[in-house]
Amino acid sequence: MNSTIWLALALVLVLEGLGPMLFPRGWRSMIHALTRLPDHLLRRFGGGLVVAGIVVYYMISTHIQGVS
Template sequence: MNSTIWTALALVLVLEGLGPMLAPGLWRRMIQSMTQLPDRLLQRFGGGLVVAGVVVYYMLRVHGSN
């Protein structure tokens, strides 16, 4: 795999770990409230994140090499 992908994965892990490390109570409440959301809403939210990630990746690949 490309080292850029591994770097991005490492950054995601760091950012994901900050929530429970810095504010465990808030993080737990957020996760508990998400369990109450309908599946369809969670799917749309996840899809939106995927699309946003692809757009950011594309923008960095196309415009970041200049």
């Protein structure tokens, strides 16, 4: 696997871990609120995150290719 993918995964794990580590009560209440949302809203939210991730990845990869 490409080392860039492993670095990206490591960064995601660090960012995901900051929430419960720094703000445990707020993180818990946010997770509790998410569990009460209907499935279709969770799917839209997840889809939006996937699209945002693809857009950011595309922007960074084209910028890196343009610089090299």
